[in-house]
Amino acid sequence: xxxxxxxxxxxxxxxxxxxxxxxxxxxxxxxxxxxxxxxxxxxxxxxxxxxxxxxxxxxxxxxxxxxxxxxxxxxxxxxxxx
Amino acid sequence: xxxxxxxxxxxxxxxxxxxxxxxxxxxxxxxxxxxxxxxxxxxxxxxxxxxxxxxxxxxxxxxxxxxxxxxxxxxxxxxxxxxxxxxxxxxxxxxxxxxxxxxxxxxxxxxxxxxxxxxxxxxxxxxxxxxxxxxxxxxxxxxxxxxxxxxxxxxxxxxxxxxxxxxxxxxxxxxxxxxxxxxxxxxxxxxxxxxxxxxxxxxxxxxxxxxxxxxxxxxxxxxxxxxxxxxxxxxxxxxxxxxxxxxxxxxxxxxxxxxxxxxxxxxxxxxxxxxxxxxxxxxxxxxxxxxxxxxxxxxxxxxxxxxxxxxxxxxxxxxxxxxxxxxxxxxxxxxxxxxxxxxxxxxxxxxxxxxxxxxxx
Amino acid sequence: xxxxxxxxxxxxxxxxxxxxxxxxxxxxxxxxxxxxxxxxxxxxxxxxxxxxxxxxxxxxxxxxxxxxxxxxxxxxxxxxxxxxxxxxxxxxxxxxxxxxxxxxxxxxxxxxxxxxxxxxxxxxxxxxxxxxxxxxxxxxxxxxxxxxxxxxxxxxxxxxxxxxxxxxxxxxxxxxxxxxxxxxxxxxxxxxxxxxxxxxxxxxxxxxxxxxxxxxxxxxxxxxxxxxxxxxxxxxxxxxxxxxxxxxxxxxxxxxxxxxxxxxxxxxxxxxxxxxxxxxxxxxxxxxxxxxxxxxxxxxxxxxxxxxxxxxxxxxxxxxxxxxxxxxxxxxxxxxxx
Numbered sequence: 001x002x003x004x005x006x007x008x009x010x011x012x013x014x015x016x017x018x019x020x021x022x023x024x025x026x027x028x029x030x031x032x033x034x035x036x037x038x039x040x041x042x043x044x045x046x047x048x049x050x051x052x053x054x055x056x057x058x059x060x061x062x063x064x065x066x067x068x069x070x071x072x073x074x075x076x077x078x079x080x081x082x
Numbered sequence: 083x084x085x086x087x088x089x090x091x092x093x094x095x096x097x098x099x100x101x102x103x104x105x106x107x108x109x110x111x112x113x114x115x116x117x118x119x120x121x122x123x124x125x126x127x128x129x130x131x132x133x134x135x136x137x138x139x140x141x142x143x144x145x146x147x148x149x150x151x152x153x154x155x156x157x158x159x160x161x162x163x164x165x166x167x168x169x170x171x172x173x174x175x176x177x178x179x180x181x182x183x184x185x186x187x188x189x190x191x192x193x194x195x196x197x198x199x200x201x202x203x204x205x206x207x208x209x210x211x212x213x214x215x216x217x218x219x220x221x222x223x224x225x226x227x228x229x230x231x232x233x234x235x236x237x238x239x240x241x242x243x244x245x246x247x248x249x250x251x252x253x254x255x256x257x258x259x260x261x262x263x264x265x266x267x268x269x270x271x272x273x274x275x276x277x278x279x280x281x282x283x284x285x286x287x288x289x290x291x292x293x294x295x296x297x298x299x300x301x302x303x304x305x306x307x308x309x310x311x312x313x314x315x316x317x318x319x320x321x322x323x324x325x326x327x328x329x330x331x332x333x334x335x336x337x338x339x340x341x342x343x344x345x346x347x348x349x350x351x352x353x354x355x356x357x358x359x360x361x362x363x364x365x366x367x368x369x370x371x372x373x374x375x376x377x378x379x380x381x382x383x384x385x386x387x388x389x390x391x392x393x394x395x396x397x398x399x400x401x402x403x404x405x406x407x408x409x410x411x412x413x414x415x416x417x418x419x420x421x422x423x424x425x426x427x428x429x430x431x432x433x434x435x436x437x438x439x440x441x442x443x
Numbered sequence: 444x445x446x447x448x449x450x451x452x453x454x455x456x457x458x459x460x461x462x463x464x465x466x467x468x469x470x471x472x473x474x475x476x477x478x479x480x481x482x483x484x485x486x487x488x489x490x491x492x493x494x495x496x497x498x499x500x501x502x503x504x505x506x507x508x509x510x511x512x513x514x515x516x517x518x519x520x521x522x523x524x525x526x527x528x529x530x531x532x533x534x535x536x537x538x539x540x541x542x543x544x545x546x547x548x549x550x551x552x553x554x555x556x557x558x559x560x561x562x563x564x565x566x567x568x569x570x571x572x573x574x575x576x577x578x579x580x581x582x583x584x585x586x587x588x589x590x591x592x593x594x595x596x597x598x599x600x601x602x603x604x605x606x607x608x609x610x611x612x613x614x615x616x617x618x619x620x621x622x623x624x625x626x627x628x629x630x631x632x633x634x635x636x637x638x639x640x641x642x643x644x645x646x647x648x649x650x651x652x653x654x655x656x657x658x659x660x661x662x663x664x665x666x667x668x669x670x671x672x673x674x675x676x677x678x679x680x681x682x683x684x685x686x687x688x689x690x691x692x693x694x695x696x697x698x699x700x701x702x703x704x705x706x707x708x709x710x711x712x713x714x715x716x717x718x719x720x721x722x723x724x725x726x727x728x729x730x731x732x733x734x735x736x737x738x739x740x741x742x743x744x745x746x747x748x749x750x751x752x753x754x755x756x757x758x759x760x761x762x763x764x765x766x767x768x769x770x771x772x773x774x775x776x777x778x779x780x781x
Contacts, residue, residue, distance in 0.1 A: 196628075
């Protein structure tokens with residue numbers, strides 16, 4: 001029960017750090033925009049961040065640095081094996 | 083989509099498979115705990131490109147499949163009450179209980195709404211103040227905090243005609259119960275990616291230690307799954323049983339503390355019946371007394387009565403990974419997605435539905 | 444579980460539940476060789492040549508949606524059903540079932556759409572009927588259209604004509620209509636350029652079947668049930684296997700994103716302006732170019748071929764390099780979070 005997708009933050013509304021005032025973000029992927037709730041993120045997102053979206057809620061801010069490092073390793077492995 | 087399509091790259095997939103072949107020292111038996119993994123493995127046809135001696139076994143991680151028939155019957159009971167409208171995730175619509183499914187209840191006049199988010203169920207409640215809107219909640223740690231946040235929002239806005247029927251379950255107690263079965267010889271677990279986003283990779287340390295099994299947290303794209311299989315192959319070759327994280331972009335070691343806190347603020351662990359696995363101690367999540375007015379079971383005075391599993395249905399053993407759908411006498415005969423007998427056939431991420439739909443070429 | 448004894452929404456989904464209903468109820472009572480072929484339209488021999496005849500009903504909710512409305516669908520859908528047998532559509536009937544209280548302005552807009560679609564496609568509405576049902580017994584407007592067309596000499600197109608070696612073309616991107624309608628529902632709404640693809644395909648069909656006599660074997664418009672279900676129906680009717688290549692199937696990026704978010708597979712989503720064409724391999728390139736030269740086929744692609752595998756089997760080569768079976772739709776596609 002875990003379908004969740006990464007989408008990019010284009011707007012944030014609500015009061016930074018106050019999660020009781022309807023914390024909302026608009027996120028985007030490939031031309032599709034969706035309103036999502038920020039009640040569960042453990043850090044307040046910035047414009048351009050990627051959030052992992054599950055059933056209308058952001059559950060995590062995607063760690064882009066971690067993703068780049070991992071992909072780089074995988075690509076090096078793929079090149080090395082050629 | 084960015085951060086999805088990179089992980090479907092054919093070149094990376096091919097190189098990972100080569101590397102698995104190179105590293106692997108013995109046949110591997112791996113359980114994917116999460117139903118979304120099962121779906122991803124079938125959707126991308128990964129079984130057809132993996133070495134033949136890597137066996138992937140589907141575990142109990144489809145929340146709809148492990149929901150007991152007592153709960154499904156309870157859901158149906160609520161849906162048929164006067165003045166009630168139920169809201170569900172689409173996954174639940176066709177699940178059969180002993181008295182039929184919500185789809186059939188709808189044909190009989192019940193008001194059933196498919197929503198994308200629990201917050202949409204709350205919106206429905208505000209739109210229909212004359213009705214009681216009940217969200218029929220199934221799900222694991224990924225989903226429970228969302229429902230907790232929705233209940234807190236209903237509390238803040240003082241919405242009185244909204245309630246939740248919780249059949250929520252949590253993963254670690256079920257994994258303990260499952261792995262305690264000596265018949266289940268596994269080399270590694272693919273741990274559920276988005277459950278782990280919430281509970282953190284550290285949650286698997288007791289499991290890796292107590293059962294001597296490699297636990298790899300991973301995501302749902304082909305590269306994620308193959309990377310995790312490679313890590314298990316390496317651990318087996320090096321005779322290690324550790325927790326490793328192949329999904330660093332979405333999961334960290336300690337998890338999402340905020341989501342966990344919200345979950346525990348609204349819900350508390352209770353003993354819970356799992357379809358096919360029986361009662362597992364402290365594996366369910368019930369609404370705390372403080373929020374009792376949002377608890378549909380209390381509000382509608384529902385008594386759950388367990389009914390026996392349908393005759394001949396192997397869903398129980400399939401959920402434990404002991405049998406495959408091919409072993410079941412009902413599979414593709416009496417049990418099809420159109421006329422499902424057991425829950426594993428009807429849930430889109432159920433093992434039987436995945437076998438039926440995607441087959442193995 | 445016992446057999447369902449009431450009609451369920453799934454029976455109208457265009458998938459396996461619909462097929463079961465057709466076999467159990469309709470074919471068992473009304474069986475005849477023309478009906479039993481279960482083609483998009485019936486082709487009947489007459490003294491004056493071959494007549495194609497088809498009917499379809501439209502109950503879409505909402506009535507108006509990005510890219511079209513129920514009026515456009517009602518004209519395009521029946522024209523396309525005729526075109527899928529290679530027929531030249533000749534005329535349409537229009538049956539309207541209106542709910543008491545439906546705003547006159549809504550009706551005017553819909554009928555104006557019907558006028559436009561009929562003029563643009565050159566297929567006139569020549570007879571009609573209107574009924575009004577009491578409030579609550581219908582949903583504003585339901586439409587039925589029937590159509591008659593003529594099939595030229597030498598044209599013989601049906602699902603059973605597909606042959607091993609045929610190349611499979613899709614006239615454009617997949618899933619646009621289905622996802623557009625689905626995301627109009629409260630709670631599943633999202634913003635973005637999702638538009639129904641509703642379009643008449645008879646000109647495109649005439650163009651491709653005119654290129655080389657007999658080169659086009661099968662045509663199907665993958666409406667409800669999507670490309671997956673249409674291919675299964677063809678494979679079964681012709682007793683062949685089909686292989687398609689995921690990487691080659693056109694899907695708009697917005698549709699792709701919406702599907703990822705909602706956990707849906709575009710192979711099962713409805714299209715209202717696309718056709719599958721199974722054609723003799725040596726003419727496939729030429730037919731592709733002909734499709735692409737028209738606006739309605741601008742994004743056409745070769746997506747697969749007919750093979751001599753087990754009869755009725757449809758296999759997808761995945762982008763990951765694996766392969767899997769593609770089965771028919773079971774019931775109405777629903778968003779999932781699992």
